[in-house]
Amino acid sequence: MRIGELGRRAGVSTRTLRHYEELGLLEARRRANGYRDYDERDLAVVAEIRSLVDLGFALEETRPFVECLRAGHPTGASCAGSRAVQLRKLAEVDEWLARLHAVRRELVAQLADPPAPRCHFSEEN
C-alpha cells in the first residue's frame, strides 16, 4: 500500500509517516516510480509506535519495540531491550506519582488552612 492508505489506516498524517522514516523508525520499499510501498507489518509498526506514544513514551523510546517487531517477534515487547525501556518508564512514572502526591498534599494543606479565617474583609480581593 502507498503512504496515503497507510496514514489513513494508522490514523496519522503522511507527513508524520515520513517523519518516522527520517528517524529510522519506519522503512519503506520503493516502487519503480519512487513511491513508498508498505505492507501489513509496517502498519503494525506504526500501530505499536502510536500506542506507546499514547502511553507517554518518546519516539526514541519506541525504537527497541519497533526493532523487535521487525525482527519477527509477535509483539514489540517481546525483547529484552523493550523490557528495559518499560522498566525505566515504570520508574519514571513512579517518580512522577511521588512528586505529584507531594504537591497534592501541599495544595490540600494550604487550602485547608485559611490564612486569615477570622477576618471576613480579607477575602474581598
Place this chain on the structure above:
Amino acid sequence: MRIGELGRRAGVSTRTLRHYEELGLLEARRRANGYRDYDERDLAVVAEIRSLVDLGFALEETRPFVECLRAGHPTGASCAGSRAVQLRKLAEVDEWLARLHAVRRELVAQLADPPAPRCHFSEEN
C-alpha cells in the same frame, strides 16, 4: 536594595527578575540614576512566586497571589482569586494522577504478562 542583591537573596538571576517585571509580576521603583530599587515586600513577592513555581504553577498563575500580597494581605493565598487558582491546580494534579495511575497499570500489566513465556529464543534480540 538593587537588583543584584534581590537576586542573591531570592536565589534567582537578575535576568529572571527583569523577566518577572516584563510580565508585570514585579514592580520596581527607580533611583535617580535609573537603577531599580526594591524593598522587603518585593523580596516576599519573589519568594511567593518561586514557591508556587516550585509547586508546578505557571508564572501567569502566580499573578493573583502576587496581587494579593501587594494589596497588603499577610499571604498570597489570602484572596479569593488565589484560592480559585489553587483549586484549579488541585484538579489538574488529580487529573494527572489519574492518568499516571492508568499508565502505570498498563505498564505493569504488560510487564507481568510475558508475550512469549515458553519460547526462550524470543528473548534474544
Place this chain on the structure above:
DNA sequence: ACTGGCGTTGCCGTCGGGGTGAAGGTTTAG
C-alpha cells in the same frame, strides 16, 4: 584616570518533542 563591577535596554537563542507548511515537481486515477 582607570579598572572592575555593578546597572541599563533590546533583541535573538535555546531547550525538547513532534511534528507542520510551502514550494515546486512527477505520477496516477478517472
Place this chain on the structure above:
DNA sequence: CTAAACCTTCACCCCGACGGCAACGCCAGT
C-alpha cells in the same frame, strides 16, 4: 485533461522561562 496523490527539500512552529550578548551608563576604590 485534470485533480488528487505522490515525491523532495527546506524551513518553521509551538510552548514557557529564561540565557546570553551587545553596547552602553554609573560609581567606588586605588
